[in-house]
Amino acid sequence: MARALSVDLRQRVVAAIDGGMSCRQAAERFGVSAASAIRWRGRLKEVGDIVPKRQGGDRKSKRIEAHSQLILEAVTAKPDITLAEWLCTVILIGWVRRSD
Template sequence: MAKPLSPDLRLRIVRAVEDEGMSCRGAAGRFGVAPSTAIELVSEWRSTGACEAEAQGGDRRSARIEGHAAEILSLVEATPDMTLAEIADHLFKVHGERFAPSVVWRFFDRRNITFKKNIARQRAGSAGRRR
């Protein structure tokens, strides 16, 4: 992933346009950046008075399911043996938002919530392996 432009370079581009009267394309050529970059920097400077880089990367997809965190946790507390697919189905029926079971699993994984297997639910061992 490309690194953001340094704050110093951003300010030099803006000053070239604002103080020296250069065009955005001229400033872009002088500093070796794309014209669209210079145009966006100057536009941001004029609207907000700053031209700082925004944070890069990070999780952009989990915000949807995190909005239902309290409901999901209360569902699991009320019905501990509920499957991931059942939780996803519940969210679809109640809120109309579709989540894959893997998204529900990642929700629990981010919170380090694990569910231990219940001995009463384990299958019988394979035939012929008696102790």
């Protein structure tokens, strides 16, 4: 994923829009997409700032943490379990669906 564009650039684009330019004109002038200019202007009106949102992050550990006790019990009961055996177990439990 590309890095977020600077707050300074965002401010200049929004200032140009507030100064009378259309979103598309301001976007073209500053070399950003029209969608970004529209989104930044909307964010400024809704939230009150144009600071970029946090990118990336951990989206899966909550799902794993919800089942951590069962995972630890399974590994404790059979410490030499192979990955293939573990996959069969989680498919049987219903945590993972197998696609063909």
